[in-house]
Amino acid sequence: MEKLLQNIINECYPYIKNGEVATYIPELAKADKNEFGICTASHGEGINGVGDYKKSFTMQSIAKTVILLRALEDKGEEGVRRLVGVEATGKPFDAFNYSDQALKSEHINPMINAGAIALCTLIDGKTYQEKFQRLLDLTRKIAGNPSLDIDEDVYLSEKATGNKNRALTYMLKAYGIINEDAEEVLDCYFRACSIKVTSVDLAKIAFVLANRGMDTLSGKQIFDKNHAKYINAVLMTCGMYDGSGEFAVTVGVPAKSGVGGGIMAVVPGRMGIGIYSPALDSKGNSCAGIKALELLSKELELSIF
Ligand code: GLN
Numbered sequence: 001m002e003k004l005l006q007n008i009i010n011e012c013y014p015y016i017k018n019g020e021v022a023t024y025i026p027e028l029a030k031a032d033k034n035e036f037g038i039c040t041a042s043h044g045e046g047i048n049g050v051g052d053y054k055k056s057f058t059m060q061s062i063a064k065t066v067i068l069l070r071a072l073e074d075k076g077e078e079g080v081r082r083l084v085g086v087e088a089t090g091k092p093f094d095a096f097n098y099s100d101q102a103l104k105s106e107h108i109n110p111m112i113n114a115g116a117i118a119l120c121t122l123i124d125g126k127t128y129q130e131k132f133q134r135l136l137d138l139t140r141k142i143a144g145n146p147s148l149d150i151d152e153d154v155y156l157s158e159k160a161t162g163n164k165n166r167a168l169t170y171m172l173k174a175y176g177i178i179n180e181d182a183e184e185v186l187d188c189y190f191r192a193c194s195i196k197v198t199s200v201d202l203a204k205i206a207f208v209l210a211n212r213g214m215d216t217l218s219g220k221q222i223f224d225k226n227h228a229k230y231i232n233a234v235l236m237t238c239g240m241y242d243g244s245g246e247f248a249v250t251v252g253v254p255a256k257s258g259v260g261g262g263i264m265a266v267v268p269g270r271m272g273i274g275i276y277s278p279a280l281d282s283k284g285n286s287c288a289g290i291k292a293l294e295l296l297s298k299e300l301e302l303s304i305f
Contacts, residue, residue, distance in 0.1 A: 001048040004299060005038045009051045012036070012277075012291040019279030019287035022259040027157035031057070031261060031278040036288055038296075039199035041207035042271040043216070053199040057276055058154045059139075060258030061093060061284075062202065063192040064116040065209075065231060065239075066139045071110075071122040072227040073138070079122060083177065084108055084115045086234055093241045093284060094164050096171065103175040111238040111256065113189075114168045120188040121178050128184040132191050142208045142222055143201040144215065154260075155194035162190060193258075202264040202274025209235075209254075209266045232266055236304075243283045243290075251293045252303025263289040267302045 016033060023029040037052035059066075071080050085106035089095065094113045108115040125131035140148045158165075169182040178185065208215055209232060212225040235254035240247040247255065255265040261278025263286050273296070277288040297303055 001040060001042075001045050002050055004296075005040065005048060005050040008292050008295045008299075009036055009038060011295060012288045015288040015291045016277060016279045019281050021261070021278045022280055022284070024161070025154065025158045025259070026161060027151075027154045028058075028260060028278075033279040035261075036277040037199045037275070038292060039203040039274045040271055041203040041273075047200060047203065049200060049203075052276060053274070055276060056151075056196045056198050057262055057278065058151050058193060058258070058260040059195045059197055059262060060193045060260040061111070061113075061116075062197075062256045062258040062260075062262050062264050063139075063195055064111050065205070065235065065256050065264065066135060066142070067116050067119050067123075067189075067192055068110040068231055068234065069142075069223060069227060070135045070138050071119040072230060073223055074124040075122045077226070077230060080110075080119065083118050083122060084110050086110075086237070088238045088244055090242055094168065096168070103171060103177065105177055108177075109238045110234055111241070113165055114172060116192075117165065117169050117185060117189045118172055118178050120185050120192070121180050123188070128188045132188045135188070135192055136195065139195055139205075142205050142215075143197065144204055144217070145201055148195060148197065148201065150191050150194040151196045152194075155191055158190045158193060159187070162186065165189065197262070197274075199262070199274035199276045202262055203272045204274075206264045206266045206272030206274065208272070210268055210270060210272050232268060235266060240285055240290075241283050243281075243285050247290065248305075251290070251297045252305050253293075253297065255293065257285040257289070259284045261286050261289070263293065265293055268304060271302070
């Protein structure tokens, strides 16, 4: 496996030059665009990593997966469906123009900013600090890594500059989708985006999703298997933003990307994959990361279709 992953890194390295690191969150501009790591977790082969797979980066939108899981565990499918829909928007992750009519829950999904921000309000907890702590604890649990924490600099950087997310949050309030204090909700969302992980953590989280909530190491069911089905379906249709259709055709597995340069891919029943390469394409997806998944999918016949 490691030899295959190394060949893939070598072959995909040139794709890094097609992208740029995110700069709209100033702290992310400090990333080294030449870093590239892949890690897989699979039955039989265990954990295999190559390149910069031990390098940490912030989850960014990949945290939307755990926000959705936390909300599902706390409020059930019905509670989640009432607040946020499941249709792909076909628009960028931070778009305002979801529809020509008034904004309704069915116009947003859990994998765009507005949807994830709305879902933060469903997390159980008396305060937003408590809600975030429960989200962080769940992330630690499914990654099997109790030391996961936020990158304070990235969190503060986004909090200081994230006015588009502020605008989206006020829009959710304006249309009555949420009623909470905007800054409190946003604080939880920004902290979630700033959780620092490695490709290994992503591979392990993805592997639990691939096994429908089961941690195969301990043999424990960590969360409801129906919630894993729900999440994987939403990742398949919406996880790569407005690049999800293309990704379904070229790679064919549920996945989630983040502007920190990570991609987490779930191969149902088989494998979890974590990739880090921070040079992004125009949609905010890792250029070399997408190419690597395409090659890996072809080589190992990973597509679920
Ligand atoms: N924190 C980022 C934002 O809200 C996450 C976006 C992303 O990774 N696509 O803008």
